[in-house]
Amino acid sequence: MSDTLTAAPDLRARLAAEPGVVIESFAADNGVTCRDVVEAMPAAMIRFVKDDFSSTAAFVAVMGEVATWGDVTFIVHTEDGIFEFGGPIPPGSEARNYYNLSGAKGLHGHLRAERCAGICFMERPFFGRLSASILLFNRDGGIMFKIFVGRDDKRELLPDQLAAFRKLADRLC
16 A cells, blocks of 8 residues: 555545545545555455466456456546446457457457556445446556446346356455
């Protein structure tokens, strides 16, 4: 956790009172990293993967497992936009210093797995509904991307995915 967050204990209280903040905006508004914000969330809402991230093993394990879940929401949030993809995460493999998503259609691309320095499983209220997501942090404390458990037609979390999410968190955290 950064010195900035340690110096501002009211952030913990504010996040306890309103955990449904947009993490990136809250971090920017308070001069802290996204990881600082997540680490200040109520402990019951967050679980960090136990790994030193000296290799890409945890990243590969998470991505491989999520590729079996079916339709999820994949989000990349930058200062210039929020990009969302709804659908299955394709299987991937490591080559040429990237984790390559092999989808011919839908989501595909090349992720710098070696930049992953932390993974958090988060369950919290967001816009009045329970949200379950995996946040992958880079070395700078930013969020590389987020993967959200899918929802049904009534906007409820898919029970099978939520169970798989919790099982993966139990295994890795």
